[in-house]
Amino acid sequence: MDKNDIKEWLSRFNERIDSAFFFSYPVRDKELQSEEIDSLGRFLNELESQRIAHHKAKNADLANLFLGMCCFAQSMLDLLQMWLDLRSDAANEAWDSLIGAQDSARAAIRAHQICANNMMDYVEYLENLEKILFPPQTFVSSSFLVKKSDCSICNAPFHGCDHIAGFPYNGVFCTEVVRDVSEIEHVAIVECPDDKRCRATAFCRNGIEVDSFTLRRTQIKEGGSGSSFKATLMSSPEQRSDVIET
Amino acid sequence: MSPHIEPVDFIDVRACIADLGLEQPEGIAILPSNLESAKSDSELIYAASAESVVKVLRGKALQVKALSAHPLTTRKDQDHTLILPMLFFGAAYLSQDQNTITVALSIIANYATQMMQGVTGGKVRMSVAIEKTKSKTVKRFDYEGPPSGLSDIAKQLERFYGQE
Numbered sequence: 001m002d003k004n005d006i007k008e009w010l011s012r013f014n015e016r017i018d019s020a021f022f023f024s025y026p027v028r029d030k031e032l033q034s035e036e037i038d039s040l041g042r043f044l045n046e047l048e049s050q051r052i053a054h055h056k057a058k059n060a061d062l063a064n065l066f067l068g069m070c071c072f073a074q075s076m077l078d079l080l081q082m083w084l085d086l087r088s089d090a091a092n093e094a095w096d097s098l099i100g101a102q103d104s105a106r107a108a109i110r111a112h113q114i115c116a117n118n119m120m121d122y123v124e125y126l127e128n129l130e131k132i133l134f135p136p137q138t139f140v141s142s143s144f145l146v147k148k149s150d151c152s153i154c155n156a157p158f159h160g161c162d163h164i165a166g167f168p169y170n171g172v173f174c175t176e177v178v179r180d181v182s183e184i185e186h187v188a189i190v191e192c193p194d195d196k197r198c199r200a201t202a203f204c205r206n207g208i209e210v211d212s213f214t215l216r217r218t219q220i221k222e223g224g225s226g227s228s229f230k231a232t233l234m235s236s237p238e239q240r241s242d243v244i245e246t
Numbered sequence: 247m248s249p250h251i252e253p254v255d256f257i258d259v260r261a262c263i264a265d266l267g268l269e270q271p272e273g274i275a276i277l278p279s280n281l282e283s284a285k286s287d288s289e290l291i292y293a294a295s296a297e298s299v300v301k302v303l304r305g306k307a308l309q310v311k312a313l314s315a316h317p318l319t320t321r322k323d324q325d326h327t328l329i330l331p332m333l334f335f336g337a338a339y340l341s342q343d344q345n346t347i348t349v350a351l352s353i354i355a356n357y358a359t360q361m362m363q364g365v366t367g368g369k370v371r372m373s374v375a376i377e378k379t380k381s382k383t384v385k386r387f388d389y390e391g392p393p394s395g396l397s398d399i400a401k402q403l404e405r406f407y408g409q410e
Contacts, residue, residue: 194326
């Protein structure tokens, strides 16, 4: 791929992102937002094909650049989905969509310097949306001991290779794949969690359970007493944007 | 303004290592978080980023090793703060090159900065233990703050080592 091809891809990418932003308001028509999601999804598939092609050709820098663009496009998709979720009164789904958008944005920044140079304002925008659209959350963090893990890039035992978790390698992020958890030590309430999907989803008092976002009653337990809360302790790998299969 | 950290007395690292029947470190050592209380090597627990920090330092040709054989048992927290493993700099190693502290902390600062790109207000937490040449006592320095602060405190640590 020569410099003109890269310029053209970047130009197309910027146009698509601008278009997605254009629809990223709660007042936009739902059908139009859905169409924009579909259109951006098709573009993401094109970016993904390029990422895979450069990965196979071992063009590491280009593979990482397309990885970054994939992550950014995914972030925009999640952002648009958040608006639809909110309008469908699906508050928990909307939160997960926003957190997905934040995770993907940070992943894009780690993927390539071009993304890092251009995305900090967008990251700040997503953080502001969190504060404006959702009430403060009670986050939880679980602590566990890992005895064995493997590298997602080379499948070697994680200590036995040079790959560093969180870094991009030829269009793929390295992750430490946990194979053996020996002990779950504790669960704690924290102010700043690594994964904001891990949070109290419902509070229960004297047998009445309410959703932490909507405050709607979700369950009534006859004879219940005391206070407690339900929480998500761990999100699934599919929800994490830094796990991308080759 | 550069962060300022004060040394605190730390355990007799070499005695603990000997009690566990482990090899004394020759270069930079990655210490577990429970060196003082562990009764055996199998009980030692390291920070989640310990394996990555070993790789990062070795990648820049620094002599670094954890006390235990790999794979290390690591504690995975899901806190936003990047918890880095405790580093131990032995007196004999530092006498060969006092700049090692600055080099090592700069490398780790770069790693932490890369890991925390896009994280607003991202913090790291790290302790560094330094063995004094004459007294062989060990002092520990604790830091929590932005990754860039690690490079700033390196000079303080080198000055401490230079005082006898």
